[in-house]
Amino acid sequence: MPILLPFLPQPSPSRPVLSAAMVAAALLLLPAAATAADFNDALPNAAAQRPAFPGQTRAPVIADTTRLQRTVVARGLEHPWGMAELPDGGWLVTERPGRLRLVRADGSLSAPILGLPAVEATGQGGLLDVAVRDDFATSLRVWWSYAEPRGAEGNGTAVATGTLSADATRLTDVRVIFRQTPAWRSSLHFGSRLVFDRDGGLFVTTGERSDRAARPLAQDPATLLGKVVRIHPDGGPMQADPAFPGGLPEVWSIGHRNVQGATLAPDGTLWTVEHGPRGGDELNHPQRGKNYGWPVITYGQEYSGNPVGTGTTAQAGMEQPVYYWDPVIAPGGMAFYTADRIPGWRNSLLIAGLGAQALVRLTLDPVSKLVTGEARYFDGTARIRDVTVARDGAVMLLTDEDDGALIRVDLAR
Numbered sequence: 394m395p396i397l398l399p400f401l402p403q404p405s406p407s408r409p410v411l412s413a414a415m416v417a418a419a420l421l422l423l424p425a426a427a428t429a430a431d432f433n434d435a436l437p438n439a440a441a442q443r444p445a446f447p448g449q450t451r452a453p454v455i456a457d458t459t460r461l462q463r464t465v466v467a468r469g470l471e472h473p474w475g476m477a478e479l480p481d482g483g484w485l486v487t488e489r490p491g492r493l494r495l496v497r498a499d500g501s502l503s504a505p506i507l508g509l510p511a512v513e514a515t516g517q518g519g520l521l522d523v524a525v526r527d528d529f530a531t532s533l534r535v536w537w538s539y540a541e542p543r544g545a546e547g548n549g550t551a552v553a554t555g556t557l558s559a560d561a562t563r564l565t566d567v568r569v570i571f572r573q574t575p576a577w578r579s580s581l582h583f584g585s586r587l588v589f590d591r592d593g594g595l596f597v598t599t600g601e602r603s604d605r606a607a608r609p610l611a612q613d614p615a616t617l618l619g620k621v622v623r624i625h626p627d628g629g630p631m632q633a634d635p636a637f638p639g640g641l642p643e644v645w646s647i648g649h650r651n652v653q654g655a656t657l658a659p660d661g662t663l664w665t666v667e668h669g670p671r672g673g674d675e676l677n678h679p680q681r682g683k684n685y686g687w688p689v690i691t692y693g694q695e696y697s698g699n700p701v702g703t704g705t706t707a708q709a710g711m712e713q714p715v716y717y718w719d720p721v722i723a724p725g726g727m728a729f730y731t732a733d734r735i736p737g738w739r740n741s742l743l744i745a746g747l748g749a750q751a752l753v754r755l756t757l758d759p760v761s762k763l764v765t766g767e768a769r770y771f772d773g774t775a776r777i778r779d780v781t782v783a784r785d786g787a788v789m790l791l792t793d794e795d796d797g798a799l800i801r802v803d804l805a806r
């Protein structure tokens with residue numbers, strides 16, 4: 394059975410950090426076996442739809458008896474969205490209302506870091522992902538994504554970079570290196586994970602802004618709505634030649650709805666998860682120049698229960714998702730687990746579940762890359778916004794709450 398984190402004192406307006414005693418009190422031991430409420434028991438949303446191949450949805454539930462412990466590293470984070478580990482064991486963490494903070498290695502929480510451009514913190518918008526590269530110790534460079542106000546035109550996803558001061562209190566030399574176009578008047582579907590690849594490029598994922606009039610632009614390679622893009626970390630496209638005729642050169646793949654999770658696989662290729670409509674969350678392995686279908690094909694339905702478009706799930710020239718969830722999990726971030734620390738999880742894909750209020754783990758066939766099993770952990774404890782793997786192999790989670798937490802998951806001792 395899932396065990397709720399013990400209640401902790403409410404943070405005062407000054408957001409005090411947890412004392413060592415409070416951290417100890419927040420340490421839990423719990424078995425991680427899939428819970429009794431089988432997440433595959435619910436009826437699918439679109440009963441008439443059929444997967445394109447066996448295992449594309451509702452993979453067998455994994456019975457996992459790994460005993461895990463969760464430690465609250467820091468609390469008092471308001472709707473944290475993204476995190477990046479620093480060489481000293483600290484974590485940069487974004488708060489969606491527009492603050493970037495440092496969670497120091499001892500768990501203490503810094504004041505908001507100064508120097509960020511204005512964000513539009515409405516609906517799903519705000520300060521979103523944060524990333525650093527392996528050379529951070531010498532470069533002090535930070536990249537972050539956010540919903541950028543665009544005046545009368547509305548808003549759009551943007552990416553900026555800057556240099557963190559040695560005392561980690563402010564960012565300098567701040568430049569915006571990516572602006573999603575066109576701007577749109579919407580508070581929904583901003584993407585926007587940041588993933589560095591191994592060839593010097595920076596993947597940015599976007600959303601199609603949810604608005605019905607904007608949806609078809611996910612299919613238009615001349616716009617940056619509903620795309621995976623690949624840019625140079627200093628700005629501009631990584632490749633001059635467009636992957637799609639008439640398309641922008643930074644467009645990597647098209648036909649996405651709202652991609653809030655992305656990571657590199659051990660082989661260096663990009664994987665993403667995106668929010669579908671009802672019953673249509675997707676895991677994809679996006680390749681350059683390919684079309685992932687939205688809004689033409691989808692396994693989801695409108696929230697009204699009506700089909701999306703013609704209700705088609707497959708079409709020539711459009712890629713099938715590797716996996717889809719029906720019912721949905723509402724995915725946040727994702728990470729491949731390649732560490733030795735939790736041996737049973739090696740080579741699994743970890744996905745943050747917002748709607749599922751769980752950490753989702755998928756096992757993949759090493760050759761076909763198809764999903765062979767699904768497990769869920771910490772069911773019902775909190776909406777999980779992001780997951781990543783610390784350098785020491787522990788799994789780190791951010792919970793999407795007014796009083797959100799950075800949580801460390803490790804084997805129980």
Ligand SMILES: [Ca+2]
Binds near residue numbers: 675686687690691713
């Ligand atoms: Ca798709």
